[in-house]
Amino acid sequence: MAGTSPSGTGVTPQSDGVAPKLLAAMKRDLGLSAEEATARINRAAWASGVATQLRVTSGDAYAGSWLGADGTTLNIGITDESLAGAVRAAGAQPKLVERSVAELDSAKKALDGTATKADSDLPGWYVDVAANKVVVKALAGDTDHAKELAEDAGLPTSAVKVVTVKEAPRTLADVVGAQPYFIDLDGGQARCSIGFAVEGGFVTAGHCGAAGTETTDFEGLDQGVVAASVFPGDADMGFVQTGANVGLQPFVDDFKNNALPVGGSTEAPVGAAVCRSGSTTGLFCGTILAKNETVNYPEGAVTGLTRTDVCAEGGDSGGSWFSGDQAQGVTSGGSGDCTVGGETFFQPVTEILETNDLTLLTTTAGAGGGASTPPVEASTAPPAEATTPPADNGGHHHRRGHHR
Incomplete structure (x- = not known):
C-alpha cells in the first residue's frame, strides 16, 4: 500500500499479533480456527x-x-x-532420498537451457522436493512432449515426473482502459496492484510496465515511474519510484478497511499457509505448493516463481503475498479464477529487494522470525466467522531441435 485506498476511505492499521481479518480469511479458505491459523x-x-x-x-x-x-x-x-x-x-x-537439492536444481536448469520457443506450449516445470524429482507440466494429450523435453535435456526418467494440468497460466494484469495503480499502454490502460512499500516507492510485477513507464493512482493523479522491470526471463519483478507527494506505509490493504502489518520478509517453506491481497479480488489464502518454478506465459518463460493454490484474477498482478506479517512476494500470473479456484504464481520479494538494492518498509512490531524451539501446535477450536471478499471486477509433437 502506498498511502492510497481504492474507495477513497482510510484503512485501520493492525499490528498486534496476527491481524483478525487475516485469520478470518485463513478460516474461510483453509478451514482453520484462529488458534490453528496462528500456530x-x-x-x-x-x-x-x-x-x-x-x-x-x-x-x-x-x-x-x-x-x-x-x-x-x-x-x-x-x-x-x-x-x-x-x-x-x-x-x-x-x-x-536419492538426489540432493543441488542435483535437482541442476536438472531444472537443464530444462531451462534446453527448452526452445517450440516448448512454450508446455505450462512449465519445477523442482518437487517432496517427490525428489523434477516435474514437467503438460496439457491433456501433450505428455509425450514433456517426456521428449526431459529426454533431450539429458535427464534420467527416474528423476522426472510428468503431470497433466487443465489450463495454461497467464499474467494477471487487467487491460481495460492490493491497491490499484495504472499504466498507459498502446491501445489502452492496464491496472495492476501495489506489492509492498519500500524506501522510495513500491515493488510490483515486472509485466506491469517497462522501465520508464509512468504510473497514476486510482484517482488519476501522477504517482511515479517504473524505475526497474524484468519480464519475461529470470523474474517477473518491478520497482516503481514514487513522487514526493506519495505517502509510503508498511501495510497491506485487505479491502475491508484494514491495513495488515508488514513486519519483515522471512521466506516461508513449501507447505506453509500463505495469503495474498489484490485490487480485483481482495484477500485470499492457501498453501505454497512449489518454488523455483519455470512458467511459460504467452509473453515468454519466467523462471524462479513460487506456485500456490490461491486464486487470483486480472488486475491482481503485482499484489502482496504474505505469511503472517512476513512479506513473501508479488503476484505474477496463474490459471483459473476466484469463482472456480485455480493456481497462482508469485515472484519472491527477497529477489526483488536484493536485485534492486531496496529496503522493505516494516512496522516496528514484526511477528515471525527464527524461533529456536518449535512453536506449540494448536488444538482444535471452533472457527470464527469468516469475512466475504470484495466482488470480482472485472497433439503430437516432433523433435524441436533442442541443443544439449
Missing part, C-alpha cells in the same frame, strides 16, 4: 530458520525442506543417513 504462521516462521540452519550443516547432502500436509511437520530431505540424528535433534523429520 501455522508461527510454525512456518520457525521452520524457515531450522531449514536454513540444516541446509548449511548438511552441505552437499541437503535435499530440500517442506512442511507436511498438516502444515506443522517439517521434513528435511537428506542423501546421507548419518545426518538423520541431527535433523531430529533440530525438531524436524529426516527423509532419506
